[in-house]
Amino acid sequence: MITPRFKADSLIDQLRQGIGFAPSPRRADAAVLLAITQEEQPRVLLTRRASHMRHHAGEVSFPGGRREAGDTSNIVVALREAFEETGLNPFQVELLGELPSQRAKSGLWVKPIVGLIPPDVILVPQPDEIERIFYVELMHIIKAQPLPYPVQLNQQQYYMPSFQLDNEIIWGLTARILVSLFRRGLRHSIEWPLLMNQPQDII
Template sequence: MPIDPSAPLPPDLVPLSKLPNFDPREVPVIGIDAHLPAVAPEQLRPDVIRERFRSSRPWQPEIWAEYRFTDRQPAHASVLVPIVQRDEPWVLLTERTTHLSTHSGQIAFPGGKRDDTDRDAAHTALREANEEIGLDPAEVEVVGQMPTYVTGTRFIITPVVALVRPDAALELNPDEVADAFEVPLRFLMDPANHRRHAIDAGGVRREWFSMPYTAGGTERFIWGATAAMLRNFYRFLSA
C-alpha cells in the first residue's frame, strides 16, 4: 500500500509518525497470529519470570531491527519493561508528548539514551524511568535483559525487564510524557492480539506489529518498536 501524500488524515487522529500524511492506524491488517498459543497465566507469575531469566532454555528473538531511514549516528539506549505486580500482572506504558523530535505521540516504554555516567543498561533504564514518570528505583526489581533492538532512527535499545510494586507512586514529566497507563500482560502475551501490517514506502516494504488495546473507550495503539519488543518477550516466555 503506497503512501499517498495528498490524502488528509482524519481530524481526530493525532499523528503517530513523522512521515507526512501517514498514520499506522490506517494501514490495513495483513494478518493476526491467533494460530499461535498464548502464554499460560501461570507462566506470567513473577517467580516464573525470574526463573525464566535464570534459565538457559534456548530461544530466538523474532525481530532484531527496523529498516533504516536516517543517516544519524547510532546511539545506545535502554527502556524499562515494567511489569506491575498486581493479582494479575500488568505492563506500565507511556504515551509520549507530541512535540518530541523522535517517536512523538507514540506508545512507549519509559526509557531513553544512555548517558556517559550510566553504569550499565539497567542504570539507564531506571534513571530514565525516574526522570520521565517519577518511578523510584527502590520500587523496582530488575530481573533481566532482552536482546537489543535497533530502530529505524538508529537507536540500539536494550529492553530491561523489571517487576514493580503495585503501590509505586508516579509523577509524570509533562515535557516528555503525556500519559501513563497499564495493559494486562496476559493481553500482550496472546498472539491473537498481535496484528501484522505492511506498507510500501519509497519502494521499500516495511512491516510491523501492532497490539491495539482499548479500555474505558480509549484505544492505545501499541506499534513499532514497542510492539516488536513485546513480541520478542512473547517468544522468550513461550519458548
C-alpha cells in the same frame, strides 16, 4: 498465533525463571525499562510520548532513553530515564533481567531491562516528554491478535503489525520488545512479520 497454556498467576514465576542478565553485558546506545506490576494479574507499564517531541512523537513506548556520559550500565540508563519520565523510584524496581538488544528506526541499539514494580506505585508523567502513563494486563497483550497499522515511511504507506489495546496502538520497537519478552521469558511465540498485507487482504 499459539494459544497460551499458562495462567496469569504463574506469569511472574515464569519470568523469574526465564530471564536473567548476561555475565558481561554489552553497552547499548539506549535502554528502556519494561516494568511489570507484581500482582495476581500483572500489568505492563507503558507511556505515550508527548506530541511535540522531535522523535517518536505520540508513540507508545516504555520509559527509557539514550545513554549519557556518566551512565555506568544499561540498568542505570533504564532506571534513570524511568525516574525522569514517570517519577518511578529505582529502589521500587526488582530487577529480573534483560532482553536482547533491538535496533530502533533511528539506528540506535536499545537494551530492554525487565523489572517488577509494586501495583500501587504512584507515577507522574513528565509533561515535557510524556502525555500519558497507563497499564495493560500482560495476559491481554499475550492473547491479542496482531493487527495492521498504517505507517508512512519514505513517502510510502506500509502496514506494520501492532497490538491495539486500551485505545492505544503499540507497534514498532515497543511491540517487538514485548514479543521478545514472550519468547524469552514465557516460551510463547507470536507470529510477528516486519510488514503485513493491507487490511482488505487479511482474512
